[in-house]
Amino acid sequence: MATFSRRNLIKTGAALAPVLLTARPAAAAPPPTGLQTTGTAPAELAGFDEVMKTFVKEREISCAQLAISKRGRLLLARGYYTASQARYVPPVSPTSLFRIASLSKPVTAAAVMRLVQEGRLGLSAPVTTLLGLPAEADPRLAQVTVLRLMQHLGGWDRSVSLDHLWSDHAISAALDVPLPIDHADIIRYATARPLDFAPGTRMAYSNYGYMLLGRIIEKASGTDYESYVKEKVLAPLGITRMRIGRSLRSEAAAGEVAYASQYTAKTVLDDTGTTVPYPYGGFNVPNHDANGGWLASAVDLVRFAGVLDAAGPVLDAASIAKVLAKPEIGVSGDGWWYGCGWYVRQVPGNLNTWHAGGMPGTYTYLARLQNGFTYAALFNRREEQGTPDYDVLSSRMNAALNKVASWPATDLGPRYF
Template identity: 30%
Template sequence: MPGTAVAAPDGDAARQLAKYQRTTKAAPGIDQEVTLPPGDPAEAERTARPTRSGRSADCPVSAHAASRFAGFDAVAEDLMDQWNIGSSTLAVSDECSTIYQRGYGLTGPFWLRNVPPPANPLQIFGTPTPANALFRVASVVKPITAAAIHDLDERGMLDKGDRAFCVPGSPANCHVTVNVPANFDTRIRDITVGQMVGHSGGFDRTVTTDYLFRAWETYQARNLSAPPTPRDFAEYMLSLGLDFAPGTDGEYSNLGYLMLGMVIEKVSGMSYRDYVYQRLLAPLGISSADVVLSRGKRLTRDPREVAYWCLDNNWGTNEPISTYPGEAGQRRCFADGGWVHESMAAHGGLSMTANALARFYARWWNFGNPRDGDEYWAFPNPDASAYSHGGSLEAVQTLAARCTNGLNVVWLTNQHAWATWQQATVEQRMCAAADDFLAQGPYYSSIWIKDSGGHVADPDTPANLYQARVDNLRGAGWRLLDVNGYRSRGATYYANTWARGDGTQWMATHGHDFAGFNTRFDQLNDDWRMTKVSGWTDAGGMPRYASVWVANPNDAAWRTHIRMTNAQYQKRVEDYDADGYRLISVDGYELGGQARIAAVWLYDPAGAGAPSNTATPYRAIHGKAIGDYQNWLANAEADGYRLTDKDIYTVGTAVRVAAIATKQPGPDTKSFSDWNFFTWDDNAKLQEDAGWRPVSISGYR
């Protein structure tokens, strides 16, 4: 019987990151054109789309449209204006690698950089800052130093309980031999490697001045003829004694991390920079050119470094006096000779790209399972769900934050004034931008069955690629099970699920307006019957429709309506049920500010005396909130019904669900309602690995 169609949307500071309220919205979909490479389409489906496993050094990098990161751009540019920042770079990473990077502002004038004067006078203040510009990263390097210690520990090359220094009377498990005066503080023997990682090695810079930033005094005290080395700083400050017994207090310590660099070099037999690069950074695909030792003098810096403004103020009693050859004893600004950056490597003396840092923080703060805070330092609180580290040197402020939503944000800046931006403000605003990024649509509703058979699925095939996808998969022997059209990001996308062909002949339609759909309906109606239907409105507000059909050689009776109001739909459900028609497909959408329903029924009459008007009992809901749907499903499953169709749609700002549950034999089912572009791949892989496959996907918002 033919169907009928009836007319009817550093100062250095490590600190605990504030616990931001995580958005209740799910994250958005991947803006990526997916084309099937040659070969088996099922295998292509598994490899063409990026994943975020975060469990191996070669995990694929996700691609997202730059427009999705506009919120980060707006925050960076606003903060630069607020705090008079001349140049900055931003990188955002997930648990795998960097997903966004960009430079802002200008690199700065040539006379503050190691570059020749520009040929174009209009570029006197530099060119636009590239995303791969180098910045002094200041204390944001400290977690890299801590990670290097953990790496040595895990490799059995040291133990965090080992004594850091070999001095008279030290136990055998000590590492770095240092010269100390005869009346040295014997508590130095007790300092462990782990205590210095945790900032509890006995150093308090508020008691004993941090001479790492007073190079001239160290230079004079040790009668040097060249800038102080890490050993010079360490031995000078150890000669002054400790400020508290190791392990009894915690005070943020640049000195402790400078000394950890010495431990790393002694144990590994490599320079600090080379060890952290080769062991920690190179395996992540980070270029050697993106990790360099900071240089104190302009003409020795990498030409990719931005300008550092020559501030000429004093820091307390610290006169910025150079120790470099040819100018030792002469006053120099902090940024160009006043400090010895070459000796700061392990506590703040690397120059890096934001991308390199973001990759490191992605894989070491969250390598598969996040490491606990106490594996790095005694604070932030090990129970915190996110961490941050800030850095501040002359004309440089930096931040790396792991937001509670799982994204890492690295922001490197230079500025005209000393340490003017507030780390807490930057964290809050950048992590809020991360929340907003994750809150973008679309979201996906899906039904999975317990069946590990071959399948292909995509939640967001762009409209311009969908026909080619259908042609490729059909040609490879796949059968379309379900298609759901929806509008997202101002365009139409199709969620589609496929199974290995089983001999069933099928046809499909997509993208038709109401008149075009009816025309196609008339062409198919005599020999085919509809099994799935989907409705949505395009960017222009025009209703569009997609459908799946199977051959109907026995003229099975069926009915469909695609523009029903809620009231019309409810009436037809009641009428068709009484006539022995079972609901097999339901889809909601918004048209003109009202909810509309598209649905398909199949004639399935019950025999005489049956308790239901259909041979296969079913239940259906529409227009329900997700919570109500979940309660409905739980009750239906308790009564022996299986979920067979579901669509989540929006009407205005309201999220609504339409669904069908059928009492018939079949595999177990699962229903998910809030996956999205950022979570789909990982979640889908978990289900696939457990022996489930999707049979229905719908996109919304």
């Protein structure tokens, strides 16, 4: 096709159209690279921000969050995410949702104590009576009470027998039922087997025990576990984002981060035997509801932790005292004990409480320390083969706490709650 200059148009006598001058579009900003942040980190708390930046860089974590409160005021709310030219991770805001794994246990324990406070449940009530479980396989099952479940004294030891919440394929085969299995299948399988030790004689961390507490909450409240927790525990605290997660990437909640793991697994969501990314079908998230199934943001969790600070809309002083009380087996050799949903340690003038959580694609940590200081840190990857130790997080945060010279006077709560 011929092209015509302005001179050619004059020579041929063609009508001149007005010349339109349009600005060239501005060059697009280059995509971000490296570690990015969102939210607010006051200068006084820069040490905590640096701890998180170093931690995620060392472990190549692509999504993380940190929230810090002091005496009920939200002082830091931060999202962290990485981006590269090969693949971009959506920005993580301070209110993005993460699977919180075993940080679900303090939430479940608060719901149980609320039912006790309402007079609808007793701490000494046996699980056999509450859920109608037979004790033929082990008569000691009748000695498993609500309190012993909350304190991991129920008699199940995952280092001796299977962790029933992570044994979907074995349970499906043993019961000759198709995948996915449900709570009733897990309970039927476990009840038909002897306990690993006498209830009340020692502590062994038990996801199964907390799954049973979820079913007890349903029985005592007359509603489903998630609804009761939302209505009686979360709503009175002004927490609206938290919910039970789902298994598949396609089922992710709005604002939920993506999870990373180097491992794959056979899906537990059907009998196809398909290999899937471990965080997306290698386990059934709703089955873990009461022991590890909640989604939350870090700011939600520091607000939830305030349920133990003083008598409030969820728990009264007597209930809080029961949550923090030493169990019948006493204190560990290292000076800590497991109360109701929390690890507890006596320090001068304070009871420090904390909990960690982990599952494929998730590592979480929540701590209430002296002087009203609380923090929650969430990550979309847990420690795996070849990654640096994740347990150093708490010691690094404690070191940063000891260096704080002054605290911000502002409260970020209205911005993020």
